[in-house]
Amino acid sequence: xxxxxxxxxxxxxxxxxxxxxxxxxxxxxxxxxxxxxxxxxxxxxxxxxxxxxxxxxxxxxxxxxxxxxxxxxxxxxxxxxxxxxxxxxxxxxxxxxxxxxxxxxxxxxxxxxxxxxxxxxxxxxxxxxxxxxxxxxxxxxxxxxxxxxxxxxxxxxxxxxxxxxxxxxxxxxxxxxxxxxxxxxxxxxxxxxxxxxxxxxxxxxxxxxxxxxxxxxxxxxxxxxxxxxxxxxxxxxxxxxxxxxxxxxxxxxxxxxxxxxxxxxxxxxxxxxxxxxxx
Amino acid sequence: xxxxxxxxxxxxxxxxxxxxxxxxxxxxxxxxxxxxxxxxxxxxxxxxxxxxxxxxxxxxxxxxxxxxxxxxxxxxxxxxxxxxxxxxxxxxxxxxxxxxxxxxxxxxxxxxxxxxxxxxxxxxxxxxxxxxxxxxxxxxxxxxxxxxxxxxxxxxxxxxxxxxxxxxxxxxxxxxxxxxxxxxxxxxxxxxxxxxxxxxxxxxxxxxxxxxxxxxxxxxxxxxxxxxxxxxxxxxxxxxxxxxxxxxxxxxxxxxxxxxxxxxxxxxxxxxxxxxxxxxxxxxxxxxxxxxxxxxxxxxxx
Numbered sequence: 001x002x003x004x005x006x007x008x009x010x011x012x013x014x015x016x017x018x019x020x021x022x023x024x025x026x027x028x029x030x031x032x033x034x035x036x037x038x039x040x041x042x043x044x045x046x047x048x049x050x051x052x053x054x055x056x057x058x059x060x061x062x063x064x065x066x067x068x069x070x071x072x073x074x075x076x077x078x079x080x081x082x083x084x085x086x087x088x089x090x091x092x093x094x095x096x097x098x099x100x101x102x103x104x105x106x107x108x109x110x111x112x113x114x115x116x117x118x119x120x121x122x123x124x125x126x127x128x129x130x131x132x133x134x135x136x137x138x139x140x141x142x143x144x145x146x147x148x149x150x151x152x153x154x155x156x157x158x159x160x161x162x163x164x165x166x167x168x169x170x171x172x173x174x175x176x177x178x179x180x181x182x183x184x185x186x187x188x189x190x191x192x193x194x195x196x197x198x199x200x201x202x203x204x205x206x207x208x209x210x211x212x213x214x215x216x217x218x219x220x221x222x223x224x225x226x227x228x229x230x231x232x233x234x235x236x237x238x239x240x241x242x243x244x245x246x247x248x249x250x251x252x253x254x255x256x257x258x259x260x261x262x263x264x265x266x267x268x269x270x271x272x273x274x275x276x277x278x279x
Numbered sequence: 280x281x282x283x284x285x286x287x288x289x290x291x292x293x294x295x296x297x298x299x300x301x302x303x304x305x306x307x308x309x310x311x312x313x314x315x316x317x318x319x320x321x322x323x324x325x326x327x328x329x330x331x332x333x334x335x336x337x338x339x340x341x342x343x344x345x346x347x348x349x350x351x352x353x354x355x356x357x358x359x360x361x362x363x364x365x366x367x368x369x370x371x372x373x374x375x376x377x378x379x380x381x382x383x384x385x386x387x388x389x390x391x392x393x394x395x396x397x398x399x400x401x402x403x404x405x406x407x408x409x410x411x412x413x414x415x416x417x418x419x420x421x422x423x424x425x426x427x428x429x430x431x432x433x434x435x436x437x438x439x440x441x442x443x444x445x446x447x448x449x450x451x452x453x454x455x456x457x458x459x460x461x462x463x464x465x466x467x468x469x470x471x472x473x474x475x476x477x478x479x480x481x482x483x484x485x486x487x488x489x490x491x492x493x494x495x496x497x498x499x500x501x502x503x504x505x506x507x508x509x510x511x512x513x514x515x516x517x518x519x520x521x522x523x524x525x526x527x528x529x530x531x532x533x534x535x536x537x538x539x540x541x542x543x544x545x546x547x548x549x550x551x552x553x554x555x556x557x558x559x560x561x562x563x564x565x566x567x568x569x570x571x572x573x574x575x576x577x578x579x580x581x
Contacts, residue, residue, distance in 0.1 A: 014385040014386065015386075017380060017385050017388075018385055018386045018387045018388075020380065021380065021381065021385075021387045021388060021390070021391035022387050022390075022391065024377070024380075024391055024395065025387070025390060025391045025394040025395065028394045028395050028397065028398065028452070029394050029397075030413075030420075031398075031406075031409045031410055031412075031413060032397070032409070034409070034412050034413060034420050035409050035412060038412060046418070048418070048420075048423045049412055049418065049419075049420045049423070050420060050423055091304050091305045091308075092305065094301040094302075094304075095301060095302035095304070095305040095306070097298065097301055098295070098298035098299050098300075098301050098302055099302055101295070101298070102295040102296070102298060102299075104295075104296060104299070106296075106299055107299055107302070110299070110302050110306055113306070113309055114305070114309065116562070117309065117313055118509075119509060119561055119562050119565040120313065120558060120561075120562070121512070121513040121533075121534055121557055121558060121561050122513070122515075122534075123513075123515055123533075123534035123535075123537045123538055123554065123557070124320070124533075124534075124537065124554035124555065124557045124558035124561075125313070125316040125317060125320055125554065125558065126537075126538075126541075126554075127320065127323060127330070127537075127541055127547050127550055127551045127554060128315075128316035128317070128319040128320040128323055128551065129312065129316045131319065131323070132312075132315060132316055132319065147308065147312065148312055150308060151308040151309065151311075151312040151313060152312075152313075154305050154308065154309075158305060177293075182292055183292065183293060183295065183297070183298060184291070184297075184298070184301075187301070208400060211402075212400075212401065212402030212403070212405075213402075214402060214403070214404045214515070214516045214519075215515055215516070215534075215538075218538075229402075230402050230404050230405065230516070233404065233405055233408060234404060234408075234519070234520070237408055237411070237520070244412075247408070248412070251405055251408060251409060254405065255400075255401055255405060258400050258401075259397065259400055259401075262396075262397065262400045263393065266393060269396075269400075270392075270396070270460055273399075273457055273460045273461070274460060274461070274464045
């Protein structure tokens with residue numbers, strides 16, 4: 001009886017929760033609303049950012065794509081992200097297998113090195129990395145930025161993969177060995193087919209991180225032709241440009257792809273975030 | 280000869296130690312792009328290199344000596360602490376509150392979760408530029424609201440301490456969605472029977488939150504604290520976008536100061552020295568933090 005009363009009381013307050021939730025969501029969406037509203041204004045329109053223009057203009061979007069090269073920046077970012085993520089998935093997965101299965105001294109040492117990398121603030125080593133890449137001829141090249149990006153995003157993937165592999169029963173490996181499978185074939189034949197869920201999580205997490213990277217790209221990609229989204233957007237704001245609607249439009253264009261993917265595949269994004277949290 | 284060949288084959292086929300070879304590509308990258316730069320960074324920090332010329336000379340501990348008495352470094356260090364620990368405090372409070380609100384099903388719950396987590400998809404730098412339109416003096420969205428109440432416009436980012444606190448708050452608001460998700464996962468993993476048992480025993484809401492929910496959330500708390508503190512101490516893009524360290528050098532983080540010394544002032548040697556300082560500092564904080572939280576968790580579990 002008391003139980004029933006309590007749950008009724010709970011649902012009774014749900015409308016209040018809904019109201020609070022919508023207000024909070026409104027607050028969080030406000031910054032996005034501001035740039036949307038501004039991006040559809042003309043340059044001459046000096047009304048408040050809060051007022052959505054009654055006749056939306058696409059002038060700023062044309063300007064951002066045409067003069068700001070946002071299209072090129074998206075292509076460049078896509079190249080860096082796709083190649084880096086593929087390498088991270090591959091190198092991370094094959095490294096995680098021995099590190100999680102056989103806790104030998106050397107494997108433990110390697111794993112703790114990787115954990116250490118996660119703490120390194122990129123800016124503290126970027127001057128020497130820049131110098132190193134100059135001597136290797138890797139400045140202003142895609143392979144230069146991809147190698148650096150892979151190195152600093154690998155630890156997270158090794159970490160998540162090895163956590164996941166630890167949860168796969170070791171008996172599977174042993175059975176395969178007895179059946180005559182060579183130990184190097186256990187990973188592709190037995191372990192890999194089970195790794196679907198964690199691969200999607202690592203893909204999303206590292207994909208978002210690389211798509212949004214700024215510090216590494218700032219140092220390695222200095223040619224305008226190679227600039228990525230974050231570099232292109234910062235050019236809009238720093239080079240004395242006064243075309244604020246165009247800057248807003250560029251921001252909208254660059255945020256949109258990831259935002260749309262996120263809203264469509266939300267379940268996986270949230271799961272990815274949760275997976276990374278499990279120690 | 281033949282013997283050693285079969286030995287190698289046996290080693291590769293059945294000795295688990297051979298599997299370590301699979302980790303070598305990743306480890307090679309670690310050596311080339313983490314270990315080598317750190318060593319060369321230490322080396323550069325003892326020189327007066329300007330960042331581009333072929334010539335430079337060793338100046339001993341000059342850069343480090345300069346650092347100790349440089350107000351820029353101290354300000355950046357203090358700000359970094361605020362960005363790291365201040366943001367973490369706000370993020371934890373907001374994240375926990377939102378998680379408690381949005382853990383049970385009701386109308387618009389999913390909608391609110393989606394929107395709160397949305398900024399986490401956006402680069403720090405771009406978050407900074409988006410908020411620029413809100414806090415900017417001329418036509419700023421915040422000043423429009425302030426104006427409605429008949430108050431004079433405020434130049435929000437013109438004072439150092441205020442700029443630092445605003446950047447910290449923006450960082451917290453933009454990325455508290457991640458903390459919320461971690462806490463929601465934590466809350467969902469707490470079996471219902473605990474709070475039911477507590478309510479039968481007559482515990483009130485606060486008591487059951489304090490003595491059941493909070494301790495059970497400790498693992499979630501540990502991960503979110505580590506993530507947020509280390510993330511906050513690395514703060515870079517947001518500062519560059521909002522103030523570029525200004526006014527003067529008042530809102531620099533260590534990362535943005537390093538960048539500024541290198542690009543704007545061409546003091547690569549000095550910049551590397553500050554870099555080594557921030558590296559050692561953040562690694563120390565991470566290690567101490569992990570050790571402390573592991574001990575805390577053991578206390579509760581044991």
